[in-house]
Amino acid sequence: MGKSISTRGVCAWYGAQLTLKGIDMSIDANQVTAIIGPSGCGKSTFIRCLNRLHETVSGARVEGSIRVGDVDIREIDPVDVRRMVGMVFQKPNPFPTLSIYDNVALGLRLGGIRAKSELAQRVEHSLRLAALWDEVKDRLYAPATALSGGQQQRLCIARALAVEPDVLLMDEPASALDPVSTHRIEELVEALKGTFTVVIVTHNMQQAARIADKTAFFLNGELVEFGETTQVFTTPSDKRTEDYITGRFG
Ligand SMILES: Nc1ncnc2c1ncn2[C@@H]1O[C@H](COP(=O)(O)OP(=O)(O)O)[C@@H](O)[C@H]1O
Ligand SMILES: [Mg+2]
Secondary structure, eight states: OOOOEEEEEEEEEEEEEEEEEEEEEETTTTTTHHHHOTTOOOOOOOOTTTTOHHHHHHHHEEEEEEEEETEEEGSSSSHHHHHHEEEESSSSSOTTTSSHHHHHHHHHHHHOOOHHHHHHHHHHHHHHHOOOOHHHTTTTTTTTGSHHHHHHHHHHHHHHTTTTSSEEEEETTTTTTOOOHHHHHHHHHHBBTTBBEEEEEEEEEEHHHHHSSSEEEEEEEEEEEEEEEHHHHSSOSHHHHHHHTSSSOO
């Protein structure tokens, strides 16, 4: 089941450059939250703080509190954080030397699941969740790289879901895909909501409007506006949000 996320005073730096300037955000469990904003405003940096990837960049630093459910993720082992908070990136990045099956099974094996039948059942479940099962069930042992870009992205989603995270972070997961694959990812996100908490960065405002319950608008490392998606797009409360969604900049 998904968990809520609560950030308080989250600041992030790359070296001396302050990139996130105190983000306070309460993200509901089991909903889809979209993050929009112009390039370079800190969207990726923010979601990379939510699974402690930001700090893996040399010279990078984070301050503030980040809670997933009732756990402060900055106080536990990053390996455990990444089990709770899965991530999918812009460019599909399956393990190229592994089969479709092993891409999904790897995290389960690392988590200590050895029994073949349990592995097979959880791999199938994850591939079904990612709406990929029917397309791959007859070639599970083919290399992941034999799949199309859109299928590879759904494989990456299956891989992320296999370890049953509470939160799924997606950083522009469809922006490298064709329109049909994009549509499938959007349908998938809608289907996952209710079971997982999804936070999706998108530069596509129509996409945010289609799939997100709530939308956050970031600008210059600040959270300018955060509310119900329909409200943000129809009656934004901040002039800067209005300017952005009406295409005046960005
Ligand atoms: N690895 C990095 N090293 C130094 N600066 C970075 C790095 N990644 C991002 N930045 C800078 O941080 C700011 C926010 O970037 P990012 O979070 O990627 O924005 P967005 O995802 O909204 O386009 C930008 O000014 C960007 O240049
Ligand atoms: Mg980005």
